[in-house]
Structures are given as structure tokens and as C-alpha cells.
Amino acid sequence: MAAKGGALVLRRLTKHYPNMAAVDGIDLEIAAGEFLTLLGPSGSGKTTTLMMVAGFTPPTAGDVLLDGSSIAGLAPERRNIGVVFQNYALFPHMSIADNIAFPLKMRGMARPAIAAKVEAALGLVQLSGLGGRRPRQLSVGQQQRVALARALVFEPGLLLMDEPLGALDKKLREDMQFELKRLHGELGVTIVYVTHDQEEALTLSDRIALMNAGRIEQLGRAEDLYERPVSRFVAEFIGESNLLDGRVEAGWFTTPDGIRAPVAARADGAVLLMLRPEKVVLAPESATDGLAGTVSELVYGGDFTRYRVAVGAATLTAKIANSRAPFRPAVGASVRVLWHPGDECIIPK
Amino acid sequence: MRYWRSREALLVLPALAVYALLYLYPLSRLGVWSVFDPEPTLKNYRQLIADPVYAKALLNTLEVSFWVTVCALGLGYPLAYLMTTVSARARVWLMALIMVPFWTSILVRSFAWVVILGTNGIVNKTLIVLGLIEAPVRLLYNLIGVEIGMVHVLLPFMIFPLYGVMTQIDPALLRAGRSLGAPPWRAFVHIFLPLSLPGVAAGCVLVFLMAVGFYITPALLGGPQQITLATLIEMQVSDMLNWGFGATLSVLLVGAVATLFVIFTAALGLDRLTGTGKA
Numbered sequence: 054m055a056a057k058g059g060a061l062v063l064r065r066l067t068k069h070y071p072n073m074a075a076v077d078g079i080d081l082e083i084a085a086g087e088f089l090t091l092l093g094p095s096g097s098g099k100t101t102t103l104m105m106v107a108g109f110t111p112p113t114a115g116d117v118l119l120d121g122s123s124i125a126g127l128a129p130e131r132r133n134i135g136v137v138f139q140n141y142a143l144f145p146h147m148s149i150a151d152n153i154a155f156p157l158k159m160r161g162m163a164r165p166a167i168a169a170k171v172e173a174a175l176g177l178v179q180l181s182g183l184g185g186r187r188p189r190q191l192s193v194g195q196q197q198r199v200a201l202a203r204a205l206v207f208e209p210g211l212l213l214m215d216e217p218l219g220a221l222d223k224k225l226r227e228d229m230q231f232e233l234k235r236l237h238g239e240l241g242v243t244i245v246y247v248t249h250d251q252e253e254a255l256t257l258s259d260r261i262a263l264m265n266a267g268r269i270e271q272l273g274r275a276e277d278l279y280e281r282p283v284s285r286f287v288a289e290f291i292g293e294s295n296l297l298d299g300r301v302e303a304g305w306f307t308t309p310d311g312i313r314a315p316v317a318a319r320a321d322g323a324v325l326l327m328l329r330p331e332k333v334v335l336a337p338e339s340a341t342d343g344l345a346g347t348v349s350e351l352v353y354g355g356d357f358t359r360y361r362v363a364v365g366a367a368t369l370t371a372k373i374a375n376s377r378a379p380f381r382p383a384v385g386a387s388v389r390v391l392w393h394p395g396d397e398c399i400i401p402k
Numbered sequence: 403m404r405y406w407r408s409r410e411a412l413l414v415l416p417a418l419a420v421y422a423l424l425y426l427y428p429l430s431r432l433g434v435w436s437v438f439d440p441e442p443t444l445k446n447y448r449q450l451i452a453d454p455v456y457a458k459a460l461l462n463t464l465e466v467s468f469w470v471t472v473c474a475l476g477l478g479y480p481l482a483y484l485m486t487t488v489s490a491r492a493r494v495w496l497m498a499l500i501m502v503p504f505w506t507s508i509l510v511r512s513f514a515w516v517v518i519l520g521t522n523g524i525v526n527k528t529l530i531v532l533g534l535i536e537a538p539v540r541l542l543y544n545l546i547g548v549e550i551g552m553v554h555v556l557l558p559f560m561i562f563p564l565y566g567v568m569t570q571i572d573p574a575l576l577r578a579g580r581s582l583g584a585p586p587w588r589a590f591v592h593i594f595l596p597l598s599l600p601g602v603a604a605g606c607v608l609v610f611l612m613a614v615g616f617y618i619t620p621a622l623l624g625g626p627q628q629i630t631l632a633t634l635i636e637m638q639v640s641d642m643l644n645w646g647f648g649a650t651l652s653v654l655l656v657g658a659v660a661t662l663f664v665i666f667t668a669a670l671g672l673d674r675l676t677g678t679g680k681a
């Protein structure tokens with residue numbers, strides 16, 4: 054099983070429902086073989102986007118191109134796109150082997166060829182020997198693999214997955230993420246993956262499209278979104294962040310309530326300063342630079358400790374690795390909060 | 403666990419008591435009547451076997467019921483399917499339309515058919531006006547009349563089990579089928595139809611068994627060829643005042659229904675009949 058093609062382009066893709074735009078003009082180019090994740094909060098339009106690509110939801114406007122040609126007018130069964138549904142949608146009245154054989158049967162493939170393909174697909178997802186069982190006789194994780202095998206057995210160039218790991222517990226989730234990475238590498242199939250779990254998105258994807266209210270808020274690699282968010286929404290959605298509203302003037306960032314810190318050069322104006330908690334450094338009160346603050350809360354988390362530090366009217370979070378933290382202030386201690394120049398991210402408003 | 407189970411079993415006791423009093427008791431009385439006159443005797447059963455008219459009536463009953471079941475399924479399946487696809491509002495209206503016949507007595511409905519299907523009835527008149535037929539066709543006092551009347555009455559009993567099972571079918575399965583390459587009709591044949599079979603089984607058994615015991619409709623709309631056991635029982639009891647033989651025919655009817663139920667159950671599985679099984 055090896056995929057060919059699978060380059061997907063969305064052009065001004067739009068879906069309006071009465072009184073609301075579920076998807077509001079999305080432009081997206083996904084290269085063949087890429088693993089792209091649609092990430093976003095509930096209701097941001099991820100499923101709607103996916104269903105328009107699969108052909109189950111007719112777009113209000115815009116176009117979907119697969120390998121250069123428009124598929125917007127094609128019925129779902131003629132698009133040749135693999136889909137893994139949230140609850141797997143395995144056919145309960147068919148054996149596992151018949152489930153996987155279904156797309157091949159629909160394509161009129163000869164029986165012996167089908168049997169060989171099904172066997173290979175079962176091997177691919179490490180379920181060899183379970184072909185005779187019914188879906189109900191498998192664990193959730195195994196059902197997930199069957200759904201994957203069924204969506205891949207007809208060698209589609211593009212695979213769509215809508216929160217496929219939502220029903221699994223943490224351990225199984227991690228196993229399946231690993232498995233998915235392996236399959237993606239082995240088959241070279243293009244994957245468009247939907248999730249609202251940012252950690253999952255960061256681990257799996259080549260690129261992430263972060264969606265908000267029917268639009269793509271930011272598109273980029275995991276580190277782009279994490280280190281250089283373009284808006285408050287992105288900064289808040291991905292990871293933990295300290296956000297300060299203020300102004301930049303001549304290399305200094307100031308807030309109305311008196312915080313003042315030097316920042317890497319930037320055009321002057323109103324900005325949002327974002328600082329990841331793990332970039333924050335705490336120093337003893339005697340230090341000469343940094344912002345003066347008081348530790349208001351402290352949570353031990355194993356390999357790190359999370360401090361909440363009151364700085365003026367603001368509260369900053371610092372996440373400090375325990376392995377190399379000679380300075381461990383207690384609650385109530387006066388400290389200085391600083392960071393290495395350039396570790397902050399300035400988001401223009 | 404066991405403790406709770408036995409406590410929960412108490413909840414069905416009142417219903418069981420009512421059934422025992424109103425159903426099992428009269429039924430056992432019938433059994434007794436059929437073999438006493440007033441001394442113990444098997445003469446009723448000898449008569450039952452000796453005269454072929456009763457075996458013929460039993461066969462008639464089964465034949466009529468069979469065709470009623472087939473027609474009810476043919477009409478009911480598309481209707482039940484329609485109900486699963488339309489909007490919630492339209493569904494309420496469809497439900498109401500299907501329920502309307504329940505609000506009228508069977509007697510009234512059967513007489514209404516006599517008027518509608520008669521030689522000068524609206525059906526024949528329309529067909530003649532449309533030029534489809536030249537002389538009135540006979541729609542009453544034959545198998546056609548019985549079928550129309552009984553299907554009308556029994557259709558809801560086909561639709562509701564069907565609808566119940568169909569709404570349990572996850573629409574995602576059909577979408578999965580489409581995404582895997584099945585056009586709508588193949589998705590229906592390979593996915594929806596097999597998953598709806600428990601409803602088909604439940605509806606058919608329900609309609610067939612109810613049809614076997616039907617009395618008023620075949621009596622009013624059927625001809626001599628459609629004499630059913632229930633009609634004969636009524637004749638024995640109210641025309642001939644032969645309670646003993648009427649009871650014997652009743653035992654035959656109940657026996658036939660019970661036997662068929664056991665056969666259906668064994669062949670299809672009880673969970674499918676009650677519609678609770680997952681395919």
C-alpha cells in the first residue's frame with residue numbers, strides 16, 4: 054500500500070448556515086504527503102471543513118481541489134478519499150475482514166485480490182488473525198486500527214480523520230499517535246487531521262492550521278505557533294502563556310500599571326507581550342535588573358515547579374525545571390522576574 | 403446483584419397477575435370446555451379432524467395472514483424509512499397520520515371499506531371515469547377486500563418496530579459506506595437493509611400473529627373463500643351456541659399461534675423479535 058498524489062487545495066471554502074458562518078472563506082494548500090492538523094476550539098468549523106472535503110456537506114462557496122482538479126461537484130463515493138470517523142463507524146454486521154474488504158468490493162476488485170489486500174492491511178495495523186471477528190469483539194484501540202485499515206486499503210492519496218483518538222484513554226492515545234506517525238511515514242499518504250487537543254496537534258503534525266470562528270487564525274509548524282503566535286487567541290490556545298498589554302517605545306516595553314522591561318527592537322506602538330512560563334527566570338531580590346515581584350503561589354509538579362508571582366497588578370507564571378534551580382523561593386518571598394532578551398514575543402495590535 | 407434482581411422481578415408481578423386473571427384463566431377454561439360435554443370426551447377433536455372444512459379454514463387464515471404481512475411490509479418499510487429521513491416536524495405529522503386509524507373502531511373502519519370498495523364505491527367509479535376499466539371490478543368479499551382492510555388496520559404494527567430499529571442505525575455508517583466508494587443504493591443494500599432486518603422480523607411476526615386471530619375484517623370484507631378460524635369460532639359460539647366446539651377451534655387457533663411463535667423465535671432469535679438485539 055503506497056499512496057500517490059494527495060495534494061489538497063481549499064479556495065475560499067465557505068459554509069453558511071442560517072444566521073452563522075460555520076466556515077468563513079478558508080484558503081489552504083496542503084502538499085502531497087503532508088500531515089496537516091486542523092486545530093481549534095469546539096464550534097470553530099473543523100468538522101464542517103473536513104466534511105466539505107469528504108463531500109458530505111456542500112459548500113456555500115469556494116472550491117476544493119485534489120491533485121489539481123476540482124472535486125467540489127463529485128459525490129463522496131467518487132472522491133476516493135479515506136475517512137476515519139470519530140466513532141469509527143465500523144459496520145457491526147460484518148466481520149473485520151469484510152469491513153476492510155468493503156471499499157475493494159465497491160470497486161469491483163476480484164475476490165482473491167481482495168483477500169490478499171485485506172490480509173496485508175490487517176498486517177499493516179498489526180491485527181493479523183483477527184479478520185474473522187466482529188467489531189464488537191474488539192477493544193476500542195483495535196476498532197480504531199480497523200477503521201484506519203479500512204480507510205487506507207483502497208490506497209487513497211488523502212486521508213481525513215475527525216478526532217479519531219477522542220475515545221481512547223491517555224496511554225492508548227499515545228500508542229496510536231506513534232502508530233499513526235509510523236503509518237504516515239510508511240505510506241506517504243496526505244493526512245488532514247482534526248483535533249481540539251493542542252498537544253496531539255503539536256506532536257503529530259507537519260503543519261497546524263489553528264481555526265477560530267470559521268477562519269484560520271494561524272497556519273504554520275508547531276514551533277511557529279508556539280513561539281511566534283500572531284494573536285492573543287493563538288497565544289492563549291497553544292500552551293501556557295503570560296500576556297501583558299502595553300506599548301513599545303524605543304526598545305522599552307511599558308504597561309499602564311508600571312511594568313517596564315527592555316525588549317528586542319520592534320516598531321513602536323501598542324502591543325501584546327507574550328512570555329512562555331518556562332522562559333521566565335526568577336532571581337533573588339538582590340538582583341539588579343528584572344521586575345520586582347512577590348511569590349503568591351507555588352505548585353510542585355515533579356520535574357518542574359510552577360510559581361505564580363505578583364508583579365504590580367499583574368500575575369506572571371513561571372515554570373522552572375527542578376533539576377537546575379539553585380534558587381527556590383518560598384511563598385511570600387520577594388523575587389525579581391526576568392527573561393533572556395528575545396525570549397519574549399511581541400504581538401503587534 | 404441477585405438480591406436486586408429478585409427485588410426488580412417484583413415490579414412485573416402486578417402485570418403478571420392481570421394477565422393470569424384475564425388471559426390465562428379464560429384460556430384454560432376454553433381448554434376444559436373443549437374436552438368436557440359434560441363428561442370427558444374427545445368428540446370435538448374428532449369432529450375437527452373429520453371435517454376438512456376446519457383444516458381448510460386454518461390454511462385460509464394462514465394464507466390471508468401471509469399476504470397481509472407481505473403487503474404491510476411492502477407499504478410499511480418505505481414509510482418507516484421515510485420517517486427516519488424527514489425533519490422532526492414532518493415526522494410528527496407522519497406519526498399522527500399513521501396513528502389516526504387507531505382512533506376509530508375496527509368495525510367502523512371495516513364498514514367504511516365496504517362503502518369505498520363496493521360496486522358503486524368511489525374506487526370503482528374513479529377507475530371507470532378514468533377509463534381504466536369498463537365494468538366495476540370486484541374488490542369486496544374476496545381476498546383483495548380482506549387484504550386491503552387488514553393491511554389498513556395492521557400497518558402501524560409493522561411501521562413502529564421497523565421505525566424503532568431504523569432510528570438506531572447510526573447515519574455515520576452510511577456516510578462511511580459512501581466514503582468507501584458505495585453509491586447511495588449500494589450503501590442502502592449493504593448497510594442499511596441488513597441492519598434493519600431485526601425490525602423487519604419483529605414487524606412481520608407481530609403483524610402475522612395478529613392477522614391470524616383477526617375476526618371482524620375478514621368477516622365483513624371477505625368471501626366464502628376467506629373463511630378464517632376466527633369467523634368459524636364466532637359462528638359456533640353465537641349462531642350455533644356450540645360452546646364446546648367453539649372452544650375446540652379456539653384451542654386450535656391458540657395452538658397455531660403459539661407454534662408459529664415458537665418456530666419464528668427459534669428461527670430468528672428472540673432478541674430480534676423484540677427488536678432489542680443489535681445485529
Ligand SMILES: Nc1ncnc2c1ncn2[C@@H]1O[C@H](COP(=O)(O)OP(=O)(O)OP(=O)(O)O)[C@@H](O)[C@H]1O
Binds near residue numbers: 094098100101
Ligand atoms: N447542520 C448544521 N446546522 C446549523 N449549524 C451547524 C450545522 N453543523 C454545524 N453547525 C455549526 O457550525 C459551527 C461549526 O461546527 P463544526 O462541527 O464544524 O465545529 P467543530 O470545530 O468540529 O467543533 P467540535 O470540536 O465541537 O467538533 C458550530 O457552531 C455548529 O453549531
Ligand SMILES: [Mg+2]
Binds near residue numbers: 099100101
Ligand atoms: Mg467536530
